[in-house]
Amino acid sequence: MQAPPKISVLLPVYKVEPYIEECLDSLLSQTSTDFEIIAVDDSSPDRSGEMTSRILEQQDRIPWKLIKNLENKGLAETRKIAAMAARGEYVLCVDSDDHIHHDTIRRVIKEAETHNADVVVFAAENITSDGKVNYRVETGDAVISGVQAVEKILDLSLQAYCCNKLVRRSIFLGVEHPTGLIYEDICVSVQTLGKSKIVRLMPDTLYSYMYRETGISTRFNPNIVDLFAIIDRVEKITAPMPIPNYRRLLFRLKYIYAYRTIAFQAAMKAPTYGLAKPILLSVSEKLRIAHLLGMYSDHRPKLSIVMAMLKIHPWLFYCFIRRFGNR
Structure with missing residues (x-):
């Protein structure tokens, strides 16, 4: 039986027909092959799922699996479904309209192994449709505890995105993934970091978050009030932590x-x-x-x-x- 890969890339797929090919290209062109792709078609109304299957079937370099949700589950639940089907020691969340640096997998594996890290956090950038950098998500360069990482999130000096964090799969599966709420990344990141002993912050920019005019973060969304509920959950999670x-x-x-x-x-x-x-x-x-x-x-x-x-x-x-x- 083939040994499990070091990393499982969790790839929710929903209404990304114009972007999924570029995303998959960035994954399939990685310098390391020590990973698998777990794609989940979240009952997408367009051809995103079909395109994902076709592109992955055309290669045999990277192992993959495509799961089909019979009904739309949302981002948080879909990531958890992918993680439950994964075999890797670590999981890496990738949004299917973004892309990653061609050397991301190799470099995060190296950092995780060197420091025996439960989480590896790397820098990212927000890119416009014409290729310009909107802003950068900086991380610093350090090895810290999970509680110290949570402290940095509370301090607003570390972003709580899931997509710029390699996380030990056992930890990722052991936390609550809020269903039906936006801004769920904050809740998930605080939990995973809080349960981690060693967190490696690496300054390398390895993820490109693409700015889309039609994206959930760029249009008016009345569900933004979900952030009240998310922060209340974060408060309950962090209250027992020994944070100065x-x-x-x-x-x-x-x-x-x-x-x-x-x-x-x-x-x-x-x-x-x-x-x-x-x-x-x-x-x-x-x-x-x-x-x-x-x-x-x-x-x-x-x-x-x-x-x-x-x-x-x-x-x-x-x-x-x-x-x-x-x-």
Whole structure:
């Protein structure tokens, strides 16, 4: 029987017909072959699943499996389905409209083995449709504990994406994967890092996250309020962890990141104020004067003032963000 590969690439496939070929090309052209591809067609309404099967069938270099969900399960559940079918010691999540560096597999295996790491976190970049870099997701260069990595997420100095993290499969399968919620990566990453002993942060840019005008992160999505529930789960997960200055760091994630994200995204992306209003009200109702003062004391006076506008009246905040939000 063939030995299991070191890594299983988890590849959810849903409505990515224009992009799946480029994604698979980046996987099939890897310098290392010590991995498998576990693709899951999440009941995609287009030809994404058929294209995935056809492209993978045309090669015999990389072992693969294609699973078909009879009904749409969503990203979190689909990744878990893929992980349950995987054989690798580690899993690597790849979104099927993105692509990875041609040497990613070899380099993350090397780092995992060198440091006996439970998680390897690598840098990434957000790329526009014309190939320009929007921004970079930096990681630093260190070997730290899992709790220290969670501390960095709370501190907003480490991003909680799943796609730039190689994770030991036993750990990935042992955490909750929130079903039906967006921003699930935060919950999954905090859990996997919290259960890890050794985390390797490597500065190499090995993942390209493609900016799509039609992507879930670029269009108005009223489900952005799911972030409230996600942060509540993160708070329950992290509360028992021995994190110095925990309350201050949780405040930073909860209010400076989550509340700001919900309000700003609603104001900037909602087509009308009528659509943005209930979301803005939901944030305003949760905001307290103490939170505004906390933003100010965290050296974010401008954010404190802008969020005070939201507390005064959502229309005032909406108009200000529409006028100045992209500056």
